[in-house]
Amino acid sequence: MAVYRQNYKPYQGAITSPRWRFMILPRYAFQSIFESRPLVAFYVLCFVPLVIAASLIYLQYSAEALASLRIRALAVVEIDSVFFGALFRIQTFLAFLLVTFIGPGLITPDVANNALPLYLSKPLSRKEYVAGKLAVLIGMTSLITWMPGLGLIGIQADLAGPQWLSGHDGIATGFFLGSWIWIMTVSLVSLAVSAWFKWRPVAAASMLGLFFIAAGFGSVMNDMMQSDREWGILLNMSTVIAMIFDWFSEGVTERGNVPSWAALAAMGALSAASVFVLYRKIRACEVIR
Amino acid sequence: MNWQLWSRQVDAVAWVEFKRFWLSRRAIGIYIIALAPNFLMLPLLIRPGRAGMLSTAYAVFFEMFWLRLVIFFGCASIFSQFFRGEILQKTLHYYLLVPVRREIVVLGKYLAAFSGTAMLFSLTTISSYLLYWGRSARGRDFLAGSAGIPELARYVAVVIIACAAYGALFLLLGLLFKNPMLPSMFVLTWESLNYVLPAELQRVSIVHYLRPLLPVILPRGPFVILTEPPSPLVGIPGLMLVTAALLVLAGLVLRRTEITYSAD
Numbered sequence: 001m002a003v004y005r006q007n008y009k010p011y012q013g014a015i016t017s018p019r020w021r022f023m024i025l026p027r028y029a030f031q032s033i034f035e036s037r038p039l040v041a042f043y044v045l046c047f048v049p050l051v052i053a054a055s056l057i058y059l060q061y062s063a064e065a066l067a068s069l070r071i072r073a074l075a076v077v078e079i080d081s082v083f084f085g086a087l088f089r090i091q092t093f094l095a096f097l098l099v100t101f102i103g104p105g106l107i108t109p110d111v112a113n114n115a116l117p118l119y120l121s122k123p124l125s126r127k128e129y130v131a132g133k134l135a136v137l138i139g140m141t142s143l144i145t146w147m148p149g150l151g152l153i154g155i156q157a158d159l160a161g162p163q164w165l166s167g168h169d170g171i172a173t174g175f176f177l178g179s180w181i182w183i184m185t186v187s188l189v190s191l192a193v194s195a196w197f198k199w200r201p202v203a204a205a206s207m208l209g210l211f212f213i214a215a216g217f218g219s220v221m222n223d224m225m226q227s228d229r230e231w232g233i234l235l236n237m238s239t240v241i242a243m244i245f246d247w248f249s250e251g252v253t254e255r256g257n258v259p260s261w262a263a264l265a266a267m268g269a270l271s272a273a274s275v276f277v278l279y280r281k282i283r284a285c286e287v288i289r
Numbered sequence: 290m291n292w293q294l295w296s297r298q299v300d301a302v303a304w305v306e307f308k309r310f311w312l313s314r315r316a317i318g319i320y321i322i323a324l325a326p327n328f329l330m331l332p333l334l335i336r337p338g339r340a341g342m343l344s345t346a347y348a349v350f351f352e353m354f355w356l357r358l359v360i361f362f363g364c365a366s367i368f369s370q371f372f373r374g375e376i377l378q379k380t381l382h383y384y385l386l387v388p389v390r391r392e393i394v395v396l397g398k399y400l401a402a403f404s405g406t407a408m409l410f411s412l413t414t415i416s417s418y419l420l421y422w423g424r425s426a427r428g429r430d431f432l433a434g435s436a437g438i439p440e441l442a443r444y445v446a447v448v449i450i451a452c453a454a455y456g457a458l459f460l461l462l463g464l465l466f467k468n469p470m471l472p473s474m475f476v477l478t479w480e481s482l483n484y485v486l487p488a489e490l491q492r493v494s495i496v497h498y499l500r501p502l503l504p505v506i507l508p509r510g511p512f513v514i515l516t517e518p519p520s521p522l523v524g525i526p527g528l529m530l531v532t533a534a535l536l537v538l539a540g541l542v543l544r545r546t547e548i549t550y551s552a553d
Contacts, residue, residue, distance in 0.1 A: 033311070038471070101471070112377065199377050201463075204470040205366040212477075213322065213362055216354040221329055223349060 021124055025132025025141065033102055033136070042101075046094045046144040053087050053152055061159040062261050071234065081249050084171045088149065088245050092182045095141040095236065102140065103190025104203035106133045111281070112198040120284040130278055146179035146204035176251030185267045185274075192274035195281035209245060211237055222256070230256030234266045241267070245261045295473025296391050303404070306371065311405045319367060322359055323413045326350070330420035344440070346363035347421050348505035351414075351444060354504045356451060356499070357481065360410055367406055368464030371398045373385045373542075392540035398459055398550040399536055406452045411445045418444060440504040447502050454495045454528045457535035464542045488516040495531075496525035 016024065034040055056077055077083065110116050153172045156163040165172075176230055190207055197203040218235030225232070233239045233256050240263040246252035247260035254260060310316055329350075375381035382396050418441050422428035431437050456477065462469040483494040489499050491514070500506060501518040502525070519527070 067480060072367050101468070199370070199374060200376075201373055201468050201470050202315075202366060203474075204468060205362065205369075208367070208470060208474065209322070209362050213325075216358040217325055217329065220350050220354045224329060224348065225332060 006280055018123070019237070021133065022128040022132035025129070026135045026227070028159065029106060029133070029136040030139075033105075033140075039101065039222040043098065043140070043144075046091075046098065047148075048123060049090045049094070050144070050148045051150040053083075054155065055154060056158050057159065075184065079160070081168060081171050081174075084153065084175060084248065085242070085245060088145075088175055089151070089176060089238065089242055090221075091145045091149065092241055095126060095145050095179075095183065096237075097142070098141060099137050099186045099190045100204055100207040100211075103137060103187065104197075104200045105208065107191055108138060108198060108200045108203055109280075110196060116282065117284045126279075126282050126284075130282060133191055133208070134187055138183055141183045142179070145183060146176050149175040149179065168249075170249040170251065174245045174247075177248050178245040181244060181264070181267055185271050186237075188271050188274035188278070192277035192281075195211050215239075229258055230263075231258060233258055234262060239263075295390070295393055298393045298480040299397045299400065302380070302384075302389070302394055303400040303436055306398050306401035307405060310367070310371070310401065313545070315370075316405075319363060319409070322363060324375055325359065326355060326413060327420060328418035330417055330424075344490050344505050348503065349419065350351055350417075350421075352503060354390045354502075355414070355417075356447065360448065360451050361455060361477060361480070363410065364406060364452060365459050365469070365476075368399075368402050368456045368459035369469040369473070371402050371460060371463060373463040373467075373469060375551065376548065385546070385548070386430055391543040391546075392537075395460070395536060395543055399456065399539075402460070403452060403456050406456060407449045410448045410452060414448050415441065443502060443504045447499055450502070450525065451499055451529055451530050454499075457539070458495070460541045461535050461542065464539055464546070479537070484513045487514065491516050492519075495528065498528050 057079055060077065060079055107131060110119065116129075120126065124132075150172060153175065155167075189210065190203075193206045194200070194203045194211075215236035215238065218232030221232035221235070222230045233243075239255070243255050243258075243260050243263040244253075244267070247256070247263070252260065372381065372436065375384070385391070419432070422432045422437065459469065462472050462476075466472055480494055480496045483491050483497060498519055502521055507520075
């Protein structure tokens with residue numbers, strides 16, 4: 001076609017509904033995430049504990065399989081809140097690692113390369129931008145936490161009968177709510193950290209520091225203070241989410257004389273702080289002093 | 290070999306890098322983390338009677354929190370930034386274009402990072418130690434006695450050696466990997482769990498040589514595989530040699546480095 005004929009023509013294709021425009025961001029984010037082979041390998045590894053847990057549940061109710069495998073030790077593994085609590089802790093830790101390595105790559109490049117004005121000049125609000133990035137993390141972590149967790153609880157309830165579910169009705173609630181609280185908190189923290197730091201390795205280091213150094217700090221604080229209430233455990237995110245799970249699943253209301261609602265409040269405070277950072281940092285323009 | 294010229298060039302690179310990192314906003318997070326133990330000790334000044342006054346309590350704090358977490362993560366985030374940060378800022382080519390040997394750039398950057406980390410973590414170790422022992426009359430007696438200050442000197446020596454060795458390792462990782470935090474996690478796991486490994490593998494870790502230098506050695510749990518602790522006369526020169534080897538390796542890597550900023 002001659003050059004003089006290539007003049008402006010309005011877009012003729014289908015237009016995404018305004019409600020779902022934020023989902024365009026995850027579509028491209030997933031493409032770039034799954035280009036990394038080590039990350040794909042790690043994501044596959046995240047499913048290994050779930051497969052092992054499913055096998056253990058199956059073997060409990062298959063005398064034939066147990067007899068053929070000749071593994072008597074497996075017969076004494078009780079499928080109860082302790083079993084699902086351990087699985088919950090493993091999966092939430094893996095979800096944290098996943099978020100630590102994916103999260104910083106979602107916003108940092110946009111901030112570092114001044115691409116935010118480009119995004120926000122489109123019909124996409126700041127909230128939708130954050131929702132789009134959050135959807136990536138929620139989607140990937142849900143697939144390794146509450147979704148398979150509820151599936152396993154369903155399998156166990158099916159094999160053990162409805163009386164098991166009535167006796168352990170808190171496990172499903174604990175798994176579902178605990179996973180969502182964890183996913184939302186670590187995802188928001190990860191996005192906030194990646195918006196704050198312009199360098200991806202520094203953002204990842206900050207996430208790891210927040211998890212490990214804060215936990216160590218809390219533990220040492222408890223040792224040093226020797227107080228009646230071990231408030232330091234609220235700095236250990238892993239313990240905090242375990243407290244929340246125990247609260248919802250078994251009704252345990254305290255740990256180390258610290259009430260379980262304090263754990264929920266700690267997660268809420270961390271999420272609120274992250275939302276504030278995102279509100280301050282995700283802007284179409286930046287004043288550089 | 291023009292040692293005088295090289296020495297001047299190392300000085301220049303180290304001074305520029307020192308000012309660029311340690312006097313910038315980037316270092317604020319490191320300062321806050323380094324001051325964390327002092328924040329921890331301050332409440333003890335108000336309520337000194339609640340906590341015990343034991344060398345083991347400080348030893349637990351130093352080994353489990355300070356050395357294995359704060360110094361480790363501090364060195365990981367500081368030293369790996371010195372090259373990776375330049376690549377992300379798209380400024381490394383300025384160094385590669387000046388008529389300076391690349392090994393000199395490595396050494397200058399290492400010295401800038403090492404002098405800052407060693408100074409910062411040593412000062413906070415001293416202040417936390419003095420705050421811990423200085424909060425009661427019994428503690429002050431311990432400090433004034435024959436054991437207090439030599440124990441502190443050993444802690445500071447461990448801090449300086451740890452900064453030197455971990456620093457060289459993370460400087461190299463920052464050059465080799467796009468995201469040095471993945472290998473850093475591997476190093477953290479290796480350093481934390483190396484006591485359950487066979488004796489030969491235990492020797493391939495930095496903390497194995499640092500532990501015998503500590504004034505109070507903590508038990509390491511039921512799964513430990515006991516090995517002969519290395520003598521400080523072997524451990525310290527050994528770690529210094531490893532540090533030098535890592536720096537030489539970093540120099541060789543930088544020598545072959547070709548920058549493609551678009552890939553990062």
